[in-house]
Amino acid sequence: MQKEKEEILLPLLIREIQHAIENSAVIRRYFEKQQFHPEDIQSVADVLFMPVQMFKYFDLKTCPQEDVVKTLKSSGTTTSVQSRVPLDKATVMNQIKALQTILASYLGSKRRIFLVIDHEGINNPALEFTARTAGVRGLSIYAKQTFYLLKEEPDGNLVLNLPVIREIQEKYADQEVYVFGFTYIIWTVFYQQMKEASFTLKLRNPTVFHSGGWKKLKSQSVSKEYFNAQIGELLGCDTEHILDFYGMAEQTGIIFPDCPYGNKHVPVFADVIIRDPYTLQECKTLETGMIEVMSVLSTSYYCQAILTEDTGYIVGIDDCPCGRKGKYFRFASRIEKAELRGCGDTFKEKKNV
Amino acid sequence: MYKCYLSEGSFAEKDVVDLNAIVDRLNIARADLYRLPLPVIIEFLSKLGKRIILDGSKFQKEGISYIGMWLRKQNLEEICRINYTNLDITDQYVEIKPHVQMMAQPRGIICHWIAANIPSLGIFSLVLGLLSKNASLVKIPPENVDLVCWILKKLQDISVTWDAAEYSGNILVKTIALVSFPGKDVGLSSAFSSVADCRIIYGGGEAIASISRIPTRETCETIIYGPKYSFGIFDQDFIESKDMEQAVSRCVSDVVTFNQMACSSPHVYFFEKSKKSLREIGEMFAAAFAGVPDALLHQETPTAIIAGIINKRAYYLLSQEKDAIFPQHAGWTILLDRTVSLEEPVFGKTVFLKEVESLDPVAACVTRKVQAITLCITDEEKRRTYAKQLAYNGADRIVLPGTSNEYDQPWDGILSLSRMVRWTIIKENKRSKSC
Numbered sequence: 154m155q156k157e158k159e160e161i162l163l164p165l166l167i168r169e170i171q172h173a174i175e176n177s178a179v180i181r182r183y184f185e186k187q188q189f190h191p192e193d194i195q196s197v198a199d200v201l202f203m204p205v206q207m208f209k210y211f212d213l214k215t216c217p218q219e220d221v222v223k224t225l226k227s228s229g230t231t232t233s234v235q236s237r238v239p240l241d242k243a244t245v246m247n248q249i250k251a252l253q254t255i256l257a258s259y260l261g262s263k264r265r266i267f268l269v270i271d272h273e274g275i276n277n278p279a280l281e282f283t284a285r286t287a288g289v290r291g292l293s294i295y296a297k298q299t300f301y302l303l304k305e306e307p308d309g310n311l312v313l314n315l316p317v318i319r320e321i322q323e324k325y326a327d328q329e330v331y332v333f334g335f336t337y338i339i340w341t342v343f344y345q346q347m348k349e350a351s352f353t354l355k356l357r358n359p360t361v362f363h364s365g366g367w368k369k370l371k372s373q374s375v376s377k378e379y380f381n382a383q384i385g386e387l388l389g390c391d392t393e394h395i396l397d398f399y400g401m402a403e404q405t406g407i408i409f410p411d412c413p414y415g416n417k418h419v420p421v422f423a424d425v426i427i428r429d430p431y432t433l434q435e436c437k438t439l440e441t442g443m444i445e446v447m448s449v450l451s452t453s454y455y456c457q458a459i460l461t462e463d464t465g466y467i468v469g470i471d472d473c474p475c476g477r478k479g480k481y482f483r484f485a486s487r488i489e490k491a492e493l494r495g496c497g498d499t500f501k502e503k504k505n506v
Numbered sequence: 507m508y509k510c511y512l513s514e515g516s517f518a519e520k521d522v523v524d525l526n527a528i529v530d531r532l533n534i535a536r537a538d539l540y541r542l543p544l545p546v547i548i549e550f551l552s553k554l555g556k557r558i559i560l561d562g563s564k565f566q567k568e569g570i571s572y573i574g575m576w577l578r579k580q581n582l583e584e585i586c587r588i589n590y591t592n593l594d595i596t597d598q599y600v601e602i603k604p605h606v607q608m609m610a611q612p613r614g615i616i617c618h619w620i621a622a623n624i625p626s627l628g629i630f631s632l633v634l635g636l637l638s639k640n641a642s643l644v645k646i647p648p649e650n651v652d653l654v655c656w657i658l659k660k661l662q663d664i665s666v667t668w669d670a671a672e673y674s675g676n677i678l679v680k681t682i683a684l685v686s687f688p689g690k691d692v693g694l695s696s697a698f699s700s701v702a703d704c705r706i707i708y709g710g711g712e713a714i715a716s717i718s719r720i721p722t723r724e725t726c727e728t729i730i731y732g733p734k735y736s737f738g739i740f741d742q743d744f745i746e747s748k749d750m751e752q753a754v755s756r757c758v759s760d761v762v763t764f765n766q767m768a769c770s771s772p773h774v775y776f777f778e779k780s781k782k783s784l785r786e787i788g789e790m791f792a793a794a795f796a797g798v799p800d801a802l803l804h805q806e807t808p809t810a811i812i813a814g815i816i817n818k819r820a821y822y823l824l825s826q827e828k829d830a831i832f833p834q835h836a837g838w839t840i841l842l843d844r845t846v847s848l849e850e851p852v853f854g855k856t857v858f859l860k861e862v863e864s865l866d867p868v869a870a871c872v873t874r875k876v877q878a879i880t881l882c883i884t885d886e887e888k889r890r891t892y893a894k895q896l897a898y899n900g901a902d903r904i905v906l907p908g909t910s911n912e913y914d915q916p917w918d919g920i921l922s923l924s925r926m927v928r929w930t931i932i933k934e935n936k937r938s939k940s941c
Contacts, residue, residue: 179824186823186830204813204820211824430812431804432835443813462813488813 155470155479158421159197165449166200166457167191173215173455180215180455197424198435202445202460208236208403216241216453227283227402238403241453247422248406251450252291255420258477259396259410260295260360266325267296268359270334270343272305272314285335287402288364292333302334303342311342313350322354330356332388335365336397339384340375347387355389362410364398368487399484403459404446409482416473416481417465423448425482427467428460441466441485462488508694511651512658512684515676525643528683529701532615532641535680540612540639542677544586544596546668547636550675552579553664558657569626569764573657576913577633586637588915589923596639596927605934610927612639613727614703619689619717621708622647623767628654630913631706632682638926641681645698648686658682689713695720702726704926709733729925731918734769734902736910737848738776738880739868741888745780751790753882756908758794760880761838763911765805766855769918770878770903770911773851774858776868784861785829788840791859792831795838803837807854812836815854846871865892872899877918878910879903 170191173180184190189201207213214221222245225238240248269289274280276289293299300321304314321330334343347353361384370380381392398410399417409417409425419425426435427442436442444465447458464485473481508522514531522528539547555577558570575581586593590610592600599607616635620628628646632654635642646654664675687694699705699720705728707717714732722728738757744750760772777787795803815836822830822841831840838855846867849858862868869892872879879901883889893904902919905912915921 182826183820183823204817206817207820207824210821430809430836431807433816434834443809460816464809488809490810 158479159424162422162424162447162449163194163197166197166447167194169449169452169457170194170200172452173457176215176217177213177455179211179213197447198426200447200458202426202428202458203455204460205236205401205403205462208238209234212237212239213455214239214453215451215455221453225287225402225405227287236403238405239453240405240451244451244453247450247452249294251406251420251422252408253294254422255408255410256292256295260331263329264295264297265329265331266321267293267299268321268330268332269299269301270303270332270339271301272303272311273301274305275301284365284402285338287400287405288333288335288362291400291405291408292331292362295331303338311338313343313346313352318352318354321356326355327357330359332359332361334361334363336363336367336380337365337369339363340370340373340380344383344387353387353389358390358394359388361388361390361395362398362408363395364400364408399463399465401446401459401461404448404450404456406450407446407448412473412475412477412481414473414475416468416475416483418473418475418477419480419482421479422450425465425467425480426458427465427482430464436466438467438469443488444482444484464488508685508687508698509648510683510685511646511655512679512682515662515680517655517659522685525685525697525701528643528685529615532643532681532683535677536612536614536639536641538677539636539641539681542639542673543668544593544637544639546666546673547639547678548579548582548586549666549668550661550664550673550678551577551582551633551636553666554657554661554675557660557664561660569624570653572763572911573626573629576630582633582637585634585915585923589921590927599932602931605936607932607934609930609932610638610924611930613926613928614640615701616640616642616704616706616926617698617702618642618644619705619707619709619713620644620646620650621710621713622649624764625650625653627708628684629657631708632658634706634922634926636678636681638923640704640926641683643683643685643698643701645689646684646686651684651686654684689716692720705729706922706926707731727925729920729922731769731920733875734877734918735848735851735875736770736772736878736880737774737876738772738882738907738910739865739892740775740777740882741865741884742778742780743884744882745777745782745787747884749882749884750782753907754787754790755794755797756906757880758791758798759908760910761855761857762795762798762802765807766851766853768911772857772878772880772910774849774860775880776846776860776862776865778865779861779863784842784844784859788829788831788842788859791840791857795840795855796833798838803855804835807836811852811854814852815839815856818852818856848876869895869899872896872901874900876901877903878905880905880907880910882907 174184194200220241221239222242223240226235275285300317302314302318303311306312381395384395385392393413396410398408400408407423424447426445428445429436429442441464444463445460448456465482467480467482470480471478510520510522513528555574559574594600596610599609602608618631632642658679661675662679666673699722702722708731710733714730819830819832822828828843841858844861846862848871879896881904
């Protein structure tokens with residue numbers, strides 16, 4: 154239940170924040186300038202949030218540099234500056250365990266064939282770590298074998314990887330399979346090209362995870378229902394097995410897939426606060442605000458409260474018909490760049506002295 | 507298709523395919539306006555101002571009381587005097603040198619492209635149209651129609667008696683047509699532009715660029731009020747003077763007015779190093795913001811702007827050499843640092859306060875995109891010398907705290923009325939005069 158979870162989560166959050174303040178001059182400064190003391194935190198909503206954009210401009214590491222085993226770098230959608238997320242061994246392990254727990258709730262505990270609707274290069278460790286990479290790597294922990302259903306042409310275009318698709322149909326159609334892809338790639342590349350080629354992949358009711366937003370699909374007037382129906386037919390699965398999930402590189406280890414009732418559930422090691430954009434106070438149930446994702450997974454960076462640039466709303470607490478407990482919410486939209494009009498719009502001709 | 511909110515003195519909303527009928531009626535109506543002496547027009551407008559002040563509570567946030575004040579007879583006469591030099595010049599020929607007389611003739615139909623950032627902008631622009639005896643075809647943002655129509659209905663009800671003749675406000679209102687249409691519709695925009703004898707374009711960079719490219723008549727005058735930036739400068743003496751507290755309060759008023767969306771809204775204040783620390787000055791601003799009435803302080807702000815505010819606050823808190831002061835809500839934000847730069851505006855009543863060793867490098871920041879500079883220098887001679895430098899570098903207006911948003915003439919470096927008329931002359935026969 155949410156109340157009991159918060160009772161467990163709160164002391165953990167406070168302890169981790171104290172650790173962050175002790176180990177990071179940047180985080181210490183952030184708290185000191187706001188005259189904020191972790192011991193004053195009375196509820197999870199009291200925790201000072203860090204805007205997600207700050208991962209682009211500051212080293213938010215909270216562990217010694219020598220403990221960092223990996224730094225996730227991801228490009229945002231709004232600027233070309235990369236976010237940097239430093240991970241120590243304990244954090245990596247926590248993230249894997251967390252993801253396993255979440256996925257087990259949707260896939261069970263058995264390893265399966267993993268089909269990626271993307272090209273193999275997306276998982277190349279030498280290349281940039283994007284949200285697509287994070288999705289593939291994160292979800293691959295349940296894979297006994299991974300296949301990439303697309304390939305990248307020399308000009309950068311994605312096309313069907315037909316030999317692999319044929320191999321899947323011939324050898325693995327009756328096996329337990331799960332699928333991951335970015336929503337717009339599934340629709341604009343995979344679905345469109347499969348349709349043009351009159352192919353279908355008749356699999357054994359696979360679970361399809363997809364992520365990455367609906368903006369591009371909405372502009373083509375593709376609703377979530379239509380998307381689910383078409384992809385379900387193409388891959389041979391029930392529409393409730395098509396799970397749109399929400400997540401971000403800065404909170405790797407936590408994903409929020411849709412339950413059969415279309416709600417996103419908050420796992421035990423995390424919380425979600427919806428903040429009114431103006432008052433910055435916690436919104437009431439069904440009020441839309443900015444999504445803040447809290448977690449206790451990291452000892453290597455400030456993950457305890459990250460304010461995203463997405464909006465959503467809490468649907469309810471502890472009473473989703475799917476049976477999962479805790480808060481459940483829905484994603485509403487990304488916050489788009491402000492469209493300013495009039496004589497006061499941005500100052501582009503600047504001289505620095 | 508155009509949506510028309512006002513034409514021929516009727517406020518009935520209707521769809522219009524072709525502007526020609528509206529233009530024909532405007533041309534008839536402007537002949538009546540032309541015959542009105544300028545003092546009569548000014549009398550109408552000053553009466554309107556008084557009515558607005560008495561009954562404007564509905565539009566407090568939109569700056570209605572300022573419109574009422576701006577429509578004072580004395581102010582309108584001043585605007586005309588600055589632009590025309592002589593107040594008779596729109597009514598009759600006025601001698602400018604021996605045997606040569608000059609008269610300002612209206613250009614005809616002014617097409618106004620009104621930006622949405624300032625709700626009352628349409629009214630200011632329309633008044634200039636009336637003072638130059640032109641008819642006005644206005645592309646108005648639909649969200650501002652209520653305010654503009656509310657004011658024009660008041661004008662319609664006013665009557666003025668002059669030289670024993672009574673005139674109705676409808677003569678003025680009939681010279682105005684309000685329409686809206688999608689600016690991206692090339693056909694509608696081109697047709698709108700093609701009927702203009704004068705175009706007044708208000709807008710951001712993109713809007714100005716695209717509207718300026720729309721073809722128009724060879725004889726058409728185009729007046730552009732593009733994107734501009736405003737800020738303030740304080741010298742040491744002023745900061746340490748007794749005037750400082752009131753000046754800060756007035757600066758905050760400048761920031762709050764128009765929800766910091768105007769080109770005259772300050773975004774940055776520079777402070778020469780003084781006995782007062784930057785933090786102390788920041789606290790003075792914070793106290794002034796805290797005293798702003800809720801209706802003005804808590805105005806609708808897009809979520810994207812708030813996200814920008816949240817990011818800037820965090821950036822300044824995380825940076826070593828910077829600091830931030832703000833309340834729990836996103837209503838106002840003060841950002842403190844020592845970088846000499848005109849920062850990209852964040853909006854939402856966000857001000858950058860900067861301490862500088864000397865004021866010289868600040869003048870070097872000024873470009874032609876700078877509109878108003880609130881200049882607080884105690885020594886008047888020093889202030890004028892520095893102001894000349896700022897103006898040479900590009901600033902249009904050097905103002906005092908609390909006056910940044912006053913809609914002065916010239917504005918953006920332009921004497922608008924003088925460009926809304928054609929300057930015509932008549933030469934007299936020297937011999938006949940001497941006889």
